[in-house]
Amino acid sequence: MARKAAIIGGGVIGGGWAARFLLNGWDVSVFDPDPEAERKIAEVLANARASLPALSDIPMPAEGSLSFAKDIAKAVEGAEYVQESVSERLDLKHRVFAEIQKASRGVPIGSSTSGFKPSELQEGAADPSSIFVAHPFNPVYLLPLVEIVPSSKSGEQCIGNAKEVLREIGMFPLHIRKEIDAHIADRFLEAVWREALWLVKDGIATTEEIDEAIRMGFGLRWGQMGLFETYRVAGGEAGMKHFMAQFGPALKWPWTKLTDVPDFTEELVDLIAGQSDAQSGNYTIRELERIRDSNLIGFLRALKERNWGAGRVLREHDERRRVAFHDEGRTGExxxxxxxxxxxxxxxxxxxxxxxxxxxxxxxxxxxxxxxxxxxxxxxxxxxxxxxxxxxxxxxxxxxxxxxxxxxxxxxxxxxxxxxxxxxxxxxxxxxxxxxxxxxxxxxxxxxxxxxxxxxxxxxxxxxxxxxxxxxxxxxxxxxxxxxxx
Known part of the structure; x- marks a missing residue:
């Protein structure tokens, strides 16, 4: 019998979670009051079906069944894992957690929040120990990273079980030891985003030129080596100490406006949106998603062949499923x-x-x-x-x-x-x-x-x-x- 996951909130992220679980053989029940939820998730799922299997080198499990529940209680009934992906409003999340725990006690509840700390999510909860941050990255069905952030009230066994579930569906749960606003990855993204807004506002670069600087240069390095390993190599044979000694003084130079934020005016929004339309407006969002997915598949498979970075996660996931394939006696009857x-x-x-x-x-x-x-x-x-x-x-x-x-x-x-x-x-x-x-x-x-x-x-x-x-x-x-x- 297939295991069941409940997805509360069926937007882009919730749809990605649903696809990730479904294609790894889990039954999924979704609750979202949006009358367009079924259509939106169907489109995300179509993209996932066309891309995720291309990363696997062994047979995919039989796809689980997808259902849409009329309320939260029905969605979480019998679920082994719950993922909350509603809007970034703390009061709304609190109401959702209360309804989940009223219907199902003890089940791990991961939140896709990109900013709230787990201690904030747990406020007023009937069982705070089962609520934690499980922050993924879009597209959830392809990118393996999920930031797992517990608080002092989180149950150790609950977190351990949740991490194992996420590994089983091919994700890389990065356990963050201390809670902090925006966790780890989004803090980097926020820093880059702020600097990019200044560069556009000050007329130094367009949105397209900034994107070219990333995808033609350091973005390719970061995708396989991250930040510190990239700079270790930059230090040459002397390594990281040489790099720090050489570039440390630059930290005092006025190269960045990270401590300042440009005024978020209608003029700035129109400037950014207009340049973005000129850059990519000839593609629909669904076309851009498919282009993104196809490029990610090629990049991830290259890393997989070399057993490096995210490619190592794909290999390990294949090996777990290969063992399960034979342990279950599956021989292709x-x-x-x-x-x-x-x-x-x-x-x-x-x-x-x-x-x-x-x-x-x-x-x-x-x-x-x-x-x-x-x-x-x-x-x-x-x-x-x-x-x-x-x-x-x-x-x-x-x-x-x-x-x-x-x-x-x-x-x-x-x-x-x-x-x-x-x-x-x-x-x-x-x-x-x-x-x-x-x-x-x-x-x-x-x-x-x-x-x-x-x-x-x-x-x-x-x-x-x-x-x-x-x-x-x-x-x-x-x-x-x-x-x-x-």
Whole structure:
């Protein structure tokens, strides 16, 4: 039976939370009095379905069920975790917490607040120990960071349980030891935001020029190394002490207006909004969200390949789900395994506007590589001197994939023994197969340069899948030779 999470408040952040839980197999109940809540969450969920699976290298769990409750009591009924994401009004949050705790005592209640301290949230609560800050970052369904901020009244076990829940849905709970207004990350953002407002107000830079300075320069460094590690490198071989000695005096220079705030006038709002419209107004918000998500996927996958930064969180989440996949005895009974989610990008198409031939093989490789990681024949296994080599491939082009198409790679094991693997891969656009690929892979001792039995732990994962797939219909295209008539 699926576990249940309750989401109170279904805006951009609440919708992101709902998507994160749903796509990780949880049932989700949402309460939001906004009559447009269902439509808004459906749009966020559509973006999440198109992007989150692309970060995973093993099958996603079956999606949970989404329901909309008429009141808070119904939403939290049976919930193991509650996330509050209502407007940033303390009185409103207090009323919401009171209704939650009237209906369900002891359940962890995380607040998405970006500014309030947990002690402020807990004021007047029936059970303050179960209320804490769980502040995420947009898009919640892709970015792993969630700031966990308890107070002295927070229950240690409650916080521990909440952090474990968040890890299970692929997030990185950063436990902040002392409560402070705006927590950690938003204090940095606020500092940058204030300085940016001054630069625009004083006519030094436009909104677009400021954004270019971030995304063409330090933003790329921060995304993988953060602040202090970036400056450690800047210090050269002498490290952080040299950097501090070299740049410390600059702290006394009048380089910043961080202690001052520009007057928040209608003229300033119009100036910022006008420049922003000129910069990005040719895109809808939903288009910008999809562009953002696609870029984040590429960046996060690059970090994942290197097991660095946020990419390490993705790897660890995959490994937890890989263990659970096998511990639960899931071997793909009843259907081929869904192993890869992809999108046809501009560099994938040829002069005809169709996906080029090499990318069909790339999609196949993404699918088979994901299966190899699933059974434990991953990069660490290769580093130990063993790998599966593709000995033979037969591809059939069945349809045309075009720019922007979403593709799914599925894999069916036709046969496997200690040295060989015979697989059949389908590249699907929706329900339609645009290609099928039949492969023979051989397990190889790389140093000796010849086949050898796979490791017991690999066979322990591979052979049950092969056994389960024996009951599947053999694909009509399996065993065909090139040019064979239908």
């Amino acid at each position: 009843g259907a081929p395994l869904v192993m890869a989610q992809m999108q046809v990008l501009p560099g994938w198409i040829d002069y005809n506007g169709h996906m080029t031939e090499s990318r069909y093989l790339f999609a196949t490789s993404e699918t088979s590589d994901a299966f190899l990681r699933l059974i434990g024949a991953d990069l660490d296994y290769v580093a130990g001197g063993h790998s599966y080599y593709t000995a033979e491939t037969h591809i059939m082009h069945l349809g045309e994939a075009r720019l922007g198409d979403r593709l799914t790679g599925t894999l069916q094991v036709l046969y496997a023994d200690e040295k060989r693997m015979h697989v059949f891969i389908r590249i699907l656009r929706g329900e339609e197969a645009v290609a099928s690929v039949e492969q023979i892979l051989l397990h190889v001792d790389m140093k000796a340069g010849k086949t050898c039995p796979a490791a017991p732990e690999v066979l322990g994962r591979l052979l049950p899948v092969a056994e389960a797939h024996k009951s599947l219909p053999r694909p009509d295209a399996a065993g065909r030779h090139v040019g064979q008539r239908k």
